[in-house]
Amino acid sequence: MEPASFTFVNTTNTPGLSHQAAKLMRGHVTKINFANRRQRKAEARAAEIASTRAKAEWKDQNEESGISITLPLLPTVSDPFPRFWSLSYYDSRGFHSATSPRERFWFDLFFAEPALIEASVAIGEKNWSPNVASKRRAEVHLSIAVNTVIQRIQSRQAQTDGVLAAVITLAFGERLARNDTAWNIHIDGLAQIIRERYAQGIFDMPLWFLDLQVFDSVNEIFGFPRMYHKKITEALGNHAGPALARVVSISDRVIQLRRSIDAYRNPRLSTSSMATDIEESLAALCREARDLQADDNPNVQAASRSIELVIRLSWPPQPGVDQDQDLARLANELKEAWCRFPIRPCAYMELTSYQFMIGAIAASQGSPTRVWYVTRLKGLVHGMQMRGWEEPLEALEGGFASDLVLLKGFKSLRKELMS
Numbered sequence: 001m002e003p004a005s006f007t008f009v010n011t012t013n014t015p016g017l018s019h020q021a022a023k024l025m026r027g028h029v030t031k032i033n034f035a036n037r038r039q040r041k042a043e044a045r046a047a048e049i050a051s052t053r054a055k056a057e058w059k060d061q062n063e064e065s066g067i068s069i070t071l072p073l074l075p076t077v078s079d080p081f082p083r084f085w086s087l088s089y090y091d092s093r094g095f096h097s098a099t100s101p102r103e104r105f106w107f108d109l110f111f112a113e114p115a116l117i118e119a120s121v122a123i124g125e126k127n128w129s130p131n132v133a134s135k136r137r138a139e140v141h142l143s144i145a146v147n148t149v150i151q152r153i154q155s156r157q158a159q160t161d162g163v164l165a166a167v168i169t170l171a172f173g174e175r176l177a178r179n180d181t182a183w184n185i186h187i188d189g190l191a192q193i194i195r196e197r198y199a200q201g202i203f204d205m206p207l208w209f210l211d212l213q214v215f216d217s218v219n220e221i222f223g224f225p226r227m228y229h230k231k232i233t234e235a236l237g238n239h240a241g242p243a244l245a246r247v248v249s250i251s252d253r254v255i256q257l258r259r260s261i262d263a264y265r266n267p268r269l270s271t272s273s274m275a276t277d278i279e280e281s282l283a284a285l286c287r288e289a290r291d292l293q294a295d296d297n298p299n300v301q302a303a304s305r306s307i308e309l310v311i312r313l314s315w316p317p318q319p320g321v322d323q324d325q326d327l328a329r330l331a332n333e334l335k336e337a338w339c340r341f342p343i344r345p346c347a348y349m350e351l352t353s354y355q356f357m358i359g360a361i362a363a364s365q366g367s368p369t370r371v372w373y374v375t376r377l378k379g380l381v382h383g384m385q386m387r388g389w390e391e392p393l394e395a396l397e398g399g400f401a402s403d404l405v406l407l408k409g410f411k412s413l414r415k416e417l418m419s
Helices: 019-047 055-065 081-089 101-112 114-128 132-154 161-176 180-199 207-221 230-240 242-264 272-294 298-313 324-339 347-351 354-362 368-386 394-400 404-417
Strands: none
Touching: 101 114, 101 161, 101 207, 114 132, 114 161, 132 161, 161 180, 161 207, 161 347, 180 230, 207 230, 207 242, 207 298, 207 354, 230 242, 242 272, 242 298, 272 298, 298 324, 298 354, 298 404, 324 354, 324 368, 347 368, 354 368, 354 394, 354 404, 368 404, 394 404
8 A cells, every 4th residue: 555645734733723724724635735745646656767877887987976876774773873874965974974063963853853753854855766666665754754743733833843843744745745835834934933933932043044045045036946935034023033034035036136127138128228237236235245254154254255256157248248257256165165165055955055066057167166076966967867867957947947048057067967
């Protein structure tokens, strides 16, 4: 029998719902779960064509990048961490030690919250391979994670850092699966958990949670946020800190700027005054992005460089101005910021990060900086290809579609990575 998998719904305060409202909510959730089941069956049929071909070739191609490609062992209840590490970081050699106190804290949180363990392994299983067995294992872990979260909510334990981490991980998994309905439900759940924490006097948010919002704000610019949403930043309110508020404000205006640039490129809408307004906005936003560099948080520094790169690549420089050196410098500074992240991003975080792609696009051809980006990305892309994924970077192309310069750079990079 196919394992059950249920959509997470935040049920805090549901005893206060009327009988009719509760009935409507149950009907809504049932509809979502049936839709998810139909989607899983369709995916399973399509995945039958996938195979585990060319493992030896994959190993030869990736040994230089230092990425171990041994397939992970079957899950064990007693020790889930090695499997999580193998699935999420493509490293079957296992976890040795945390690289920072913040990472050690994250792993301690991982061990302490079963829902987080199950949600993390579910993501790794589902994205490891498109074959049916991998998807079924993912569904088992996902079902356990969702039901554990619901139990926490029903017992009024939803305000813990562990549950917060589990739900944001579930949201990330649904975004990777392109399940917008479930993703939005998890986002609503996160916002509700934040409000519940505040109601209980818990105003200090974990640094890793705020960092994820800063980090993912760049993906929001391109319409593919994974864990960021205005509902979350609004729920955080004044307790999020000034850095996140500034990054969100700048990112919002970059989105508006890119819309203005799109309008200007339409001959029926463009005017000379529009070009002047765009250039003034570009200059102002670049200054604000550079001001963020004073913050010593690596995630804020990475966001500042990424945002400035987006701005510079979205509009041609003034005549006679060669901005290649500035782009190369920013790409290198972005790389340095990534290398100082207090918690290492998993493979799927890197593969779906516009920050990472923009850095690779902006870096000078043949430079050590570009080699760093391409080596890491190529290892990840080849790994997914050899496990049956045909288009590992497909999710990102849509965000570049309206920008000819960025789209050209992305297509060139993708061709190089998949060769």
